[in-house]
């Protein structure tokens with residue numbers, strides 16, 4: 001139980017958020033496939049990113065972690081070997097989906113398992129294209145546990161039926177270990193960290209109207225990765241400052257990759273006072289600062305289908321912000337939210353309803369009435385880190401105390417969330 005009494009308090013100050021989760025996962029994976037020593041700086045120390053380190057250690061790769069600096073002693077693709085036991089993916093969808101692309105093409109068998117939430121999430125979205133490449137994957141009902149019998153694959157040209165960077169990356173990683181050219185076509189742009197990081201390890205990736213193409217069996221050279229701050233973590237402070245009177249926050253050294261900026265773009269469209277400034281590049285990733293100030297008048301705006309993937313993890317927060325906009329906000333095209341750590345359409349609607357919001361669930365989204373005064377309540381995190389953090393931010397605008405059941409799950413992506421919150425609460 002976490003009690004939060006933040007009514008009449010403000011968010012003020014400057015902070016840095018921990019390293020990007022998506023980039024941290026990918027740095028471990030590509031470092032493990034490369035030949036030689038790869039250093040990863042500002043690695044996200046969290047349960048999800050640890051699931052990736054532990055998985056590659058189980059596959060025979062030596063990895064040292066010293067605070068937020070990780071050293072991977074890659075021995076090339078040959079450095080990976082059959083694990084003695086099943087490998088636990090914990091709560092991490094990114095770990096299981098990306099690693100499956102690698103394991104499908106390697107000459108040994110691996111059984112992947114996960115926690116209760118992950119065991120309910122759909123894996124058919126990767127089983128289907130990988131099977132088309134010739135993979136042998138056993139799973140009952142398209143969920144974990146999954147037995148992957150690795151073998152040589154054939155390349156494919158695949159049009160993604162869902163806007164998912166995890167599916168795209170799984171196919172690219174399988175293609176990387178497969179003779180020939182693999183092509184992935186997207187309906188809408190999803191986060192492109194895999195495409196941006198592969199060239200840093202010496203792999204050529206072509207991106208044009210023909211899709212994303214890569215030639216398999218290219219050797220990866222070891223590299224150095226500096227992970228930017230996670231813009232999804234920064235979004236909690238951006239949302240908090242935008243809706244809480246008197247607030248102003250600046251988040252420094254955060255990733256500003258355009259495929260991740262949907263939440264900030266939608267907030268700006270609603271009239272929010274937010275500035276972003278790219279200061280430098282690390283590898284091919286833009287890094288800079290974000291500042292956000294309280295905005296009294298926010299105007300609702302419809303969400304476009306093509307922008308959903310660029311804000312997919314920020315929807316619970318966007319719904320909270322929408323309760324403070326002047327009018328009704330309809331959010332559609334959100335069916336992917338049903339397949340996250342919780343059914344985030346349901347859990348967002350239930351949580352905001354408990355705070356007194358007028359909000360209804362629709363098949364593919366929600367309709368939110370604004371502007372509403374919210375009151376305190378005791379709410380459940382549903383074991384979902386993003387719901388727990390959204391409810392914590394809500395405590396700044398509720399008229400009374402918010403208590404959140406099970407905030408342990410925040411360790412999945414942002415272990416020092418409450419320390420950072422305290423540092424900018426006045």
Ligand SMILES: O=C(O)C1=C[C@@H](OP(=O)(O)O)[C@@H](O)[C@H](O)C1
Nearest residue numbers: 022094163164165166167312313
């Ligand atoms: O590729 C990634 O690192 C991620 C992709 C997204 O999932 P989908 O690919 O399922 O949309 C996102 O929700 C997740 O937090 C991280």
Ligand SMILES: C=C(OP(=O)(O)O)C(=O)O
Nearest residue numbers: 091092093094313340341
């Ligand atoms: C959906 C998320 O992550 P994953 O799919 O990796 O579990 C998330 O972090 O919100």
